[in-house]
Amino acid sequence: MRALDLSGISEADIRACKEIATEAGVDLKDCYQCGKCTAGCPLAEGMDLMPREVIRFLQLGALDVVLDAKTPWICAQCAVCSSRCPQNVDICSTMRAVRIAAKRAGKRPVPEADIFDDEFIANVRAHGVSNEQYLAAMYNLKSGHFTQDMGNATRMLKRRMVGVAIHNTKGRAEVAALIDRALGADEGGE
Amino acid sequence: MMKYANFPGCSAETTGKSFTVSTKYVSERIGFELVDIPDWNCCGTSAASLTSPELAIALPARSLAIAERELPGLDVVAACAGCFRSLKTSLAFARESDENLEHVRELIDMPYNAEANVVSLLEAFVSDDVRSSIAEHVTRELRCLKVACYYGCAMVRPAEVCDFDDVEDPRSMDELMELIGAEPVDWAFKTECCGAAQQMAIPKQARPMIERIFENAAANGADCIVTSCPLCMLNLDMREAEINRARIAEGKKPFDIPCYYFTELIGLSFGAEPAEVGIDIHFHPAEMLLLRRELDALEAQEADLAAQAEERRKKAEIAARIAQKKAEKAKKAAESEKEAKR
Structure with a gap:
């Protein structure tokens, strides 16, 4: 995981990240970053952000990092991440919500x-x-x-x-x- | 239950033709009835859910509402795992609350009560009725075939929607295969994703998914992979040749693992010719495997018999030598007794 300057994150970014989570039916606070989602992801090796990191950046409100990420577009929606999450975080639906939000923002990284x-x-x-x-x-x-x-x-x-x-x-x-x-x-x- | 409303799915007459043909072959024989939902439409699959949550609910609901109207009282079966998951996701949403149901009605602009359940063809086939009927029709047990049962992801995940079998280690297909005499192998990739549409959109990143599935099946001694979804099948069967070319270029051993639909193997166990159940149009040659394994089994049987005969001969030889030695010993003992008496 890379260093991120948190001072560049606006209130609006944080709100937008929360909205993405709400759309996905996820409470971002549930994730304690164990990485089990990433461990089981069959496409992780081709991703720029690991599934765990997508959740982490959403927690931080780093909207642009998430919307520019290729990961949600590489995700095949197999849901092994959500299935194995010990905290019942639906990572798979989060990927969908990020993709839809990115598209609305005019972005399509893949x-x-x-x-x-x-x-x-x-x-x-x-x-x-x-x-x-x-x-x-x-x-x-x-x-x-x-x-x-x-x-x-x-x-x-x-x-x-x-x-x-x-x-x-x-x-x-x-x-x-x-x-x-x-x-x-x-x-x-x- | 032996009668269902059938949601064929867009691949039924095209890339999934063998699934349709073999399902028909088996269904006719076991009295399993599928009535097509009139004027069904595409389920939308992941393309819809990645475009809009509303679309992912609406597209499957239209077909479900038509089934409810035209085929009342019948549950809906979908052969394709992707269709199954889309339909069932939409159904689960509609059943969650009256408010949701009303929202679905508005989206599809049709009466709809979310009455019928949705099952996959695999799930319908593991019911007691169907299983006992299958068992009655087996004339050619596939004894010599080691199969890796591949369920893919959409058959079991998300578990709260699919509500089918164990999410990490499903057994339904394995049990069906045991029923027709085949030997399921233990392997780790039963519910690993085949890559689905990503095999088209991002082939470079997605191809290793398929290669790993073949690798694990081979490492666990499988002769073949058995599938229950036309997209899993296409991704594995059609792309095996390409993966093999890459492997050869890297100096690795190519795979020789045919893939089958579970319905094709059930058909073979009923005595079908490969072409009758669609095995003749696979990409990786799949018509010879069973014959080869049957020959292997006969040869193994012969070798076994020969080994048994050889063992019997050796035992007899040893027994004869023991008898001879005992006789010699007795003779000597008698002689020394005579000597002593003298």
């Missing part, structure tokens, strides 16, 4: 993770279901990783796992309306 989720929801909004082949194609296009999994796409085609046909839910307009309503409710809930 663009690929953001592009993937946006394309996923756009796909569902358009068709009611996720069409994996188009999701993958759109993801490659927008992330600039044009050839990622191209070999696998060929192997899938050969096995007739995917084709060109797009699947649609009959009530896809209903699903689109539902998505807009939910996202609207989310904005309104701020």
Whole structure:
């Protein structure tokens, strides 16, 4: 863990960190920094802040450190951290809340993770279901990783796992309306 | 219970085709009935929960509300672990309070009472009815197969939502495999995450997750990995070749571990041909393993019999020598007695 100048932290930062915790259903004071979350995290080696540190910086009110961190975007949401926490701190939902807060602040430290989720929801909004082949194609296009999994796409085609046909839910307009309503409710809930 | 409302999930006809095909094969034989929820929609999975908590509640609730209206009285089954967790998370929220339920109704703009329970296909299959029906249909016990049962994360976590089996050491699938004669191995990665969508978004950081799962299965003597989720399956089965190429480049031994859905292995134990349960379209070759292990078992049996015969022969030889020695001894004793009498 690095040194941090606490004098740069404003009241507003502390409040924002508390709001993130509230959104996640977490009382930050519960965490006594044992590190069990980090020990079990299967992606910790690829993270810039350890899961334990994300909680620590939230405790300190270091909003920018948390919002700029790649960690919440690298998290795969497997919830092993929350499951093993001796204090029942839901670290996994905290990662979600940080990500959503970062996005609202116009930050996306791992663009690929953001592009993937946006394309996923756009796909569902358009068709009611996720069409994996188009999701993958759109993801490659927008992330600039044009050839990622191209070999696998060929192997899938050969096995007739995917084709060109797009699947649609009959009530896809209903699903689109539902998505807009939910996202609207989310904005309104701020 | 043997009849459920089925939430197929977006991969049912595509990357998870073998899961669907093998589930159908087994279900038809054991009288397990799945009725598709009409006009179901995507559960939203982690993409929804990472976008908005409201969306993560609303998307699954629409399908659950349709099931309640069109298939009243039936619990909902989801084969995919990701779908299972999304549906059950939404259900748990709706059941928490009247206020929550009302909020869900407003979001989906439909009548909804959160009546039906949600279970995974694995959970439905470990009910007593289904298990005894499976046991009745086994014609080819998979005796020689050592399996690493891989549950993944979404089947058991968060425990308060999933409410299924032990969160660190689940046994349900292991017991199903024992039921069809296979031998589950003890291993440490039963509920370790496969990386899910992160295998696409951040492949560099996420690939080691898969490699470690294979490594641990191999280290514990597994012939194969058994899965209960189409995304776990895709991440393991499809990416094994890539991981092997990297391993070879590093001078490490490549893996040769086919992956199966638990329903495929149950199908094989019912006497299905591999193609009948979707094993012919796996990425890592998976059709030969059982045959090879059966041959191994027969050869081991032969070797065992030969060893037993050899042991019997040696015993007889020793017994003969003992008898001979005893006879010689008796003869000598008789002679010396004669001598003494003289």
